[in-house]
Amino acid sequence: xxxxxxxxxxxxxxxxxxxxxxxxxxxxxxxxxxxxxxxxxxxxxxxxxxxxxxxxxxxxxxxxxxxxxxxxxxxxxxxxxxxxxxxxxxxxxxxxxxxxxxxxxxxxxxxxxxxxxxxxxxxxxxxxxxxxxxxxxxxxxxxxxxxxxxxxxxxxxxxxxxxxxxxxxxxxxxxxxxxxxxxxxxxxxxxxxxxxxxxxxxxxxxxxxxxxxxxxxxxxxxxxxxxxxxxxxxxxxxxxxxxxxxxxxxxxxxxxxxxxxxxxxxxxxxxxxxxxxxxxxxxxxxxxxxxxxxxxxxxxxxxxxxxxxxxxxxxxxxxxxxxxxxxxxxxxxxxxxx
Amino acid sequence: xxxxxxxxxxxxxxxxxxxxxxxxxxxxxxxxxxxxxxxxxxxxxxxxxxxxxxxxxxxxxxxxxxxxxxxxxxxxxxxxxxxxxxxxxxxxxxxxxxxxxxxxxxxxxxxxxxxxxxxxxxxxxxxxxxxxxxxxxxxxxxxxxxxxxxxxxxxxxxxxxxxxxxxxxxxxxxxxxxxxxxxxxxxxxxxxxxxxxxxxxxxxxxxxxxxxxxxxxxxxxxxxxxxxxxxxxxxxxxxxxxxxxxxxxxxxxxxxxxxxxxxxxxxxxxxxxxxxxxxxxxxxxxxxxxxxxxxxxxxxxxxxxxxxxxxxxxxxxxxxxxxxxxxxxxxxxxxxxx
Numbered sequence: 001x002x003x004x005x006x007x008x009x010x011x012x013x014x015x016x017x018x019x020x021x022x023x024x025x026x027x028x029x030x031x032x033x034x035x036x037x038x039x040x041x042x043x044x045x046x047x048x049x050x051x052x053x054x055x056x057x058x059x060x061x062x063x064x065x066x067x068x069x070x071x072x073x074x075x076x077x078x079x080x081x082x083x084x085x086x087x088x089x090x091x092x093x094x095x096x097x098x099x100x101x102x103x104x105x106x107x108x109x110x111x112x113x114x115x116x117x118x119x120x121x122x123x124x125x126x127x128x129x130x131x132x133x134x135x136x137x138x139x140x141x142x143x144x145x146x147x148x149x150x151x152x153x154x155x156x157x158x159x160x161x162x163x164x165x166x167x168x169x170x171x172x173x174x175x176x177x178x179x180x181x182x183x184x185x186x187x188x189x190x191x192x193x194x195x196x197x198x199x200x201x202x203x204x205x206x207x208x209x210x211x212x213x214x215x216x217x218x219x220x221x222x223x224x225x226x227x228x229x230x231x232x233x234x235x236x237x238x239x240x241x242x243x244x245x246x247x248x249x250x251x252x253x254x255x256x257x258x259x260x261x262x263x264x265x266x267x268x269x270x271x272x273x274x275x276x277x278x279x280x281x282x283x284x285x286x287x288x289x290x291x292x293x294x295x296x297x298x299x300x301x302x303x304x305x306x307x308x309x310x311x312x313x314x315x316x317x318x319x320x321x322x323x324x325x326x327x328x329x330x331x332x333x334x335x336x337x338x
Numbered sequence: 339x340x341x342x343x344x345x346x347x348x349x350x351x352x353x354x355x356x357x358x359x360x361x362x363x364x365x366x367x368x369x370x371x372x373x374x375x376x377x378x379x380x381x382x383x384x385x386x387x388x389x390x391x392x393x394x395x396x397x398x399x400x401x402x403x404x405x406x407x408x409x410x411x412x413x414x415x416x417x418x419x420x421x422x423x424x425x426x427x428x429x430x431x432x433x434x435x436x437x438x439x440x441x442x443x444x445x446x447x448x449x450x451x452x453x454x455x456x457x458x459x460x461x462x463x464x465x466x467x468x469x470x471x472x473x474x475x476x477x478x479x480x481x482x483x484x485x486x487x488x489x490x491x492x493x494x495x496x497x498x499x500x501x502x503x504x505x506x507x508x509x510x511x512x513x514x515x516x517x518x519x520x521x522x523x524x525x526x527x528x529x530x531x532x533x534x535x536x537x538x539x540x541x542x543x544x545x546x547x548x549x550x551x552x553x554x555x556x557x558x559x560x561x562x563x564x565x566x567x568x569x570x571x572x573x574x575x576x577x578x579x580x581x582x583x584x585x586x587x588x589x590x591x592x593x594x595x596x597x598x599x600x601x602x603x604x605x606x607x608x609x610x611x612x613x614x615x616x617x618x619x620x621x622x623x624x625x626x627x628x629x630x631x632x633x634x635x636x637x638x639x640x641x642x643x644x645x646x647x648x649x650x651x652x653x654x655x656x657x658x659x660x661x662x663x664x665x666x667x668x669x670x671x672x673x674x675x676x
Contacts, residue, residue: 087652097663126464
């Protein structure tokens, strides 16, 4: 593994993406990517008494499912890396106690999924791990309660707001594999960027600048262009944030073109009243571990950039009048069969 | 870097601990380790209007100071890794926007300092980084407000409670150095452990089982004994938690002996009314980056285990009647001049 340019790290060993699992609620399943998800929850409370416990149960279920799908024993997993949106990462932390696996908790809000992939990949690259599980996710109802208003309050939503994805996405990375499989080749670790936006309903706008900074770093570090990629997917900028990002990248001389999409923007159909689209740590995690992974596996996508974006404020910083710093961590994949 | 045993990773390259910086408030400076701290704040609000902003200013100041001490430009630092106790890691995340350095946020409560060291060390070991900064810390007043009661409430403290350390500890790890310098040789990534304790004032007891699990994993993985180390320091178990750990390790057949201490227990003097001692992400961070680092540098400590412990609950999980899962990440150092 070596550093190229200012912020990008290139894996010299192949980091194989051996398996992917996505778990979503019925709302995500009714969206345009419905057929790609591994499993759909009929009841997004999973029979639990609180939304926080439901989110945790969903996290545990996703790990159990990917272990089973990959025929992995807990003792064969060298590292579990996870992030979520709950205070003190309680979804990841409480769920991790169910597994006899060394565990690292990470936090970069809705960029936690790519952060978990790049840390796990580095352990594999260093020779420290053979098999790792990276996971991130979110739950609409627990996120609303923690960050905005409890559902019982019944508030109206701003037209520029987004809808937190109820879903978990888990990925099995491995040192062992073949060129038939998708691989991680490079990562760019984000720098925290603050464009001065204070409106917590408008996180797409706040995060667009972080996405543009990381993408610019990546293109400059690797001396490549947006047209070199079959898919460039941001995490959860939503429609408005994506439009801002597209404008920013045109201004910078790196127009993203037709192969650009946003996981949050694409996950719901326009009939689903989710305004600017999906958001949350689950957005990029479930879209990657379904649609993007399938296309990489079949070789339909040969080169993909996944750039999950995180808005790093808290309720307290918002109440104290602070702006919203953001970050975006990028992972570059190559497709299988090529 | 290779895995040995179940949870331990050994660095094949030396990871040099090139510099350390500790910043504390006057309370910590009045404790028994006072003379070892790099810098003492006369005013622990740093002139800010809120405790949360003060904690953030302290974090930024510590990074600026270690960069200056180490004569490092931001462009020479490949990675900044940080964790803290505030919701959504706002101390680390907001502070990181001040620096043009790739940034990873991590969370394992009061074990965040050792987590930040082991992730930075892995990037160096993988060949991806030459210089990294790891930092963690806490502030008494912001932690009281977020986790317990605002100071203005003036509540009485339980005799088995601990006092959150106001302090930041930052470490410069490097690929380049000499055997005159302290080095990281091994790390053990913790597994989340839940012993069923619900009392958030008694975190030492909750965390002791996580420390014992990680220490047992380490001793078994490396086939060593507690007597092989000049110092075994847990993070912030406090007096009560340390006593429980000592008993647990005797039961397991690995008595910790005279070289065992706890950073939280040792930081304040018994005259300072801090009950079971210090706690918080700052406890292990400031004790390592002062006293322990100095002794390692002089070769007075030749082999040291630092086992920071984290209690992973949130206010919400506590209010929902959940128990307290805990984790402990271990870093093994060798002293300089040996």
